[in-house]
Amino acid sequence: MRTGTFRTAARVAAALALAVVGTTSLAVDATAGPTSTPAHYGVKPLAKGHSLQPAARSTNTLKVGSSASQGVVSPTPKVYLVFWGSQWSSDPAGVAPDMQKMFQGLYGSKDTWGTILNQYCEGVAKGTTTCGTKGIHINHPTSSPLAGVWFDNAAAAPSSATANQIAAEAGKAAGHFGNTTQAPNLNAQYVVVSPTGTHPDGFPNSGFCAWHDKTATTSYGTIAYTNLPYIPDSGAGACTTFTDGRLLSGIESTETHEYAETVTDFWPSIGWNGGGGEIGDACVDLDAYVALSTGTFDLQGLWSNSANKCVTHG
Template sequence: MHIRALRTPARALAALALAALGAVTVAGGAQAQPTHGASTHYGVKPITSTHGIRTFAASAAAASADTLSVGSSASQGVVSPHPKVYLVFWGKQWSSSDPAGVATDLQSMFKGLYGSQDTWGTILTQYCEGVASGTTNCAGKGIRIAHPAHAPLGGTWFDNATAEPTNATAAQLAAEAVKAAKHFGNTSQTPNLNAQYVIVSPTRTHPDGFPSSNFCAWHDFTGSAYGNLAYTNLPYVPDLGAGSCTTFTDGRLLSGIESTETHEYAETVTDFWPSSGWNGGNGEIGDECENLDAYVKLTTGTFDLQGLWSNRANACVTHG
């Protein structure tokens, strides 16, 4: 049983129900929970924090609570060793309306998230799979997450055959991820051990109840004929206005969706089929650090990247 980790508006943070679900055996013998509706998704990010800025000059007890440990000894499905992102702009609404320029912005961000200029992504390389459950330091063991030498953007699809439903359900979002896997030719488990499908909803839609469901986004996985698929529900965050889903208050409208998606991207990479991956007492790698954002200059522009928890630094950081 796992608690849903969502990037949620702090003004309405609520404990979500636990669901008793049948476990699915994944490669390497790990046990992971299948997708069965809204109460089983992962990922927490308030729109505006209610618990203040954490100092991270922490006591030993606090540091211990923050430390991430791996939840499974499996060598597949725990992390994404070679991350590949597939952006899916769902619905014909995208062809007529994208007032904040989300589609161009997200593609640019992932086209630049690699190489020597990307010092944020290097935070992820300390985490691995194929080590004993409970491990907190890979220390040369296991299969580590590699820092991308090339852009991690594997592809972009404007699925505009029909409109996205105004109120798409979690099951419909999962089904769209399965359609995307087929579209991109990822029709076996092997490519889907690194692929994550980001289902980006158009403006003025409410996927899984956004925003009244009290999240900015969430990530999860679903079973399919092509194996288990990691995917993200990414609503049109700019509809909430500038300053939502980010700590920045400078009025930049795209900061919130950039911060949100980097939160979910990093959590998917380090907890690929939740929650067999890396978690701490305060959640996943992004949940730990929801009060830290930084503008990071990449080769394709400057973007709001959310801070991530580093076991190595014993702190939230925005560079490795």
């Protein structure tokens, strides 16, 4: 959910303090210097070990923000992982293989987490809260949604990439994968994963784990993308409710948060939003280890209108 842009150090500090005690996502303008950037969406706060699950509230109910039949949801999700920069020759936490395995398992009967998304749709009236049999529903994948992996190692990723540079990398990835018209980019999401030691859009001092957005600055139509920093650099316990010391939990929890929000609010924010934000925003204090066919991963809870609460399975 777009929640505004904070432009002073005091507000950044306040956002961090709120995140530590388990609030929902707060958007932070993390660009260094006077250059202004738009607020982003689905911002997951950077915090360690917060473990209070928000109570179910009717104000969390998600409503569709547009009657459009494109850009509201991603009916057939396809994920493109982009490991940005020559620095990926070093991956101390094993992020690259872990992200691939996680998405390789997010399909079929073993993936009961992904079925939460099936209830949401596009092509229905603005303000709809229950699709029923109407509209174009999100389809639960019958095979892995991982459509492509690219190690873009021709040059180093910027040490402190701006939001515009991240968007440009997503556009470059669309070209690399041959998605050069709007049609394939109605379901494609590009996850730009920055390497260890870098600070995309001010991470971690800006207080977020990741965010997602759209860009129309490419010649390939409007594309959806995620800024995913190297979260293990912040240590075990960052960006997850688990305190068991597992280093990859935070990035798994964060990317499932962003994946689900991109699928249900594809071109923010004409998709599904509620009083608590997007589908993952109201549920940042709920994580579960879920066994998929490719391993066990930390998947963040999602808001279910049908259950009227945060859940980790459909």
